[in-house]
Amino acid sequence: MEKLPYERPYIKKLTPGVMNKFGSHSGAQPFKYIDGIQVTKLIEAYGSPLFVVSESQIRRNYRSAYRAFSTRYPKVQFAWSYKTNYLNAVCQIFHSEGSWAEVVSGFEYRKALGNGVVGNKIIFNGPSKSKEDLMLAIENDSLIHIDNLEELNLLIALSENLTDKPRVAIRVNMDTGIFPAWDRFGFNYENGEAWNALTKVVSSGKLQLTGLHCHIGTYIQSTSAFGIAATKLADLALRCKTILNQTIEYLDLGGGFPSMNTLKGAYLPGTDTLPSIDDFAEEICNKLINSDFAPNELPLLILESGRALIDDAGYLLGTVLANKRLADGKRATVVDFGVNILFTSFWYDHQISPAQDFLPHTENMAIYGPLCMNIDVIRENINLPLLNPGDHLVVHKVGAYNMTQWMQFITLRPAVVLIDEQRNIHLIKAAETLDYIEENENVPGHLKAK
Amino acid sequence: MKIKKNIATSENGFVFNPATGDSFSGNAMASVILLAMKNGVNTTEIKADILKKYDVSVAQLDRDWEDWVIQLKEANLLELELNHGN
Ligand SMILES: Cc1ncc(COP(=O)(O)O)c(C=O)c1O
Numbered sequence: 001m002e003k004l005p006y007e008r009p010y011i012k013k014l015t016p017g018v019m020n021k022f023g024s025h026s027g028a029q030p031f032k033y034i035d036g037i038q039v040t041k042l043i044e045a046y047g048s049p050l051f052v053v054s055e056s057q058i059r060r061n062y063r064s065a066y067r068a069f070s071t072r073y074p075k076v077q078f079a080w081s082y083k084t085n086y087l088n089a090v091c092q093i094f095h096s097e098g099s100w101a102e103v104v105s106g107f108e109y110r111k112a113l114g115n116g117v118v119g120n121k122i123i124f125n126g127p128s129k130s131k132e133d134l135m136l137a138i139e140n141d142s143l144i145h146i147d148n149l150e151e152l153n154l155l156i157a158l159s160e161n162l163t164d165k166p167r168v169a170i171r172v173n174m175d176t177g178i179f180p181a182w183d184r185f186g187f188n189y190e191n192g193e194a195w196n197a198l199t200k201v202v203s204s205g206k207l208q209l210t211g212l213h214c215h216i217g218t219y220i221q222s223t224s225a226f227g228i229a230a231t232k233l234a235d236l237a238l239r240c241k242t243i244l245n246q247t248i249e250y251l252d253l254g255g256g257f258p259s260m261n262t263l264k265g266a267y268l269p270g271t272d273t274l275p276s277i278d279d280f281a282e283e284i285c286n287k288l289i290n291s292d293f294a295p296n297e298l299p300l301l302i303l304e305s306g307r308a309l310i311d312d313a314g315y316l317l318g319t320v321l322a323n324k325r326l327a328d329g330k331r332a333t334v335v336d337f338g339v340n341i342l343f344t345s346f347w348y349d350h351q352i353s354p355a356q357d358f359l360p361h362t363e364n365m366a367i368y369g370p371l372c373m374n375i376d377v378i379r380e381n382i383n384l385p386l387l388n389p390g391d392h393l394v395v396h397k398v399g400a401y402n403m404t405q406w407m408q409f410i411t412l413r414p415a416v417v418l419i420d421e422q423r424n425i426h427l428i429k430a431a432e433t434l435d436y437i438e439e440n441e442n443v444p445g446h447l448k449a450k
Numbered sequence: 451m452k453i454k455k456n457i458a459t460s461e462n463g464f465v466f467n468p469a470t471g472d473s474f475s476g477n478a479m480a481s482v483i484l485l486a487m488k489n490g491v492n493t494t495e496i497k498a499d500i501l502k503k504y505d506v507s508v509a510q511l512d513r514d515w516e517d518w519v520i521q522l523k524e525a526n527l528l529e530l531e532l533n534h535g536n
Contacts, residue, residue: 006506008514009483011465011476011521329524361477386477388510441470 084306169211217256259311307400314399338369
């Protein structure tokens, strides 16, 4: 006789009067397949925890973002923000769709070259570019976005004896009505610093002022902030033309569109409250088209969107290790992935689904990672069905920043697999090994194990 | 270990404690166990019956049983037993 499915016995006190008026369901649905591949099979083959990236989802995201802008504006170019996810396979998907590379360090710059991106399609941002980095970027005719006066002076000095002027933009920071204003990067618009820098670039006679850049923040929930940014960059560009007699070829509005994750403390899920890429595109393109550029002189519009294009293409699979009751009677579930590989759990309430069928009862619980540290909290509160040790979980929308900001701490970082459009599975980063971690360590002779 | 006598349970997992006015909803497993407990079946027998009918290991059931007892205590549904005899 086949046995009945078992579920941990569980009772929940009924508290009248606190029903959620929005009637949203508990959210827990078994999530057994990613792009048609069984979650359990992936864990069997590649271990747990495991990051999974969907190529189809990346391409869908890219194409709909590109469409949102290109149907509203004549000249649009995306540049993939490497820091968001610089696994080479991921970068190559964006490049194959037509994305340039947007990098913020010499390390990322060399990664982009390694991925075959031609120099003049690499945008070099960031406050820390060494002399060697700058010389490499100049040689490759890359677009250098100047962050500060020291960098500007260094560039002028490096260009002293060059025949071709390096192509540069300045990064502009500004008040767009949102808090915090990222005024630590680039030159300020309101206090005239940006204008002074532009004047200095042009009057040096050594650099070719090609563009203007801003990146006003990340996970920005207001379209109007982008409208203000577009208006201010357009104003600077028009002044460059009339006062400095310098045509600005492109305006780079940076990244910052939100992904559909839910911010911690938000009352409603992100999917219900956030503007779509189309809303942002509408605002930005309207402002540019209605500014004083002659219709045939509209600058190229560059976007460096990161999280909005990759977050929902990434999943983290994991396994339940243990259950416990906390001192106050609340349930806690311990899982095999910690905040060291799921950095974004510090600011998102990530959606988590069981990967197998379950019976209908749910319980409010905390989800803790395996790092013997009090801060290792994946979710403080989540309603999930009763989970048993060995059950698998799927964390959604983890594609942005986790696979670059992950930390190696007391365990090894897991593998990453890509599911391609034909549903083939590719190991795009193998799990770390102890040997790999210790490869560059050295124990002095007198301390070696005897 | 006994459930308080005056506790009302229903087959679909609804539990009512008339002494406190608290009500609880339980899952299917909880209703099975509560019903057996109300009928005076002892722990050993209840566990044996579950192991026979349900897809669960002894270790897992023992583990969950401890948690179950904590839940019952917290919900104030257990008869106080002063003489454990151990
Ligand atoms: C200069 C620059 N461009 C683009 C991005 C990508 O931002 P997001 O992921 O918010 O789109 C960042 C991220 O901080 C950035 O610093």
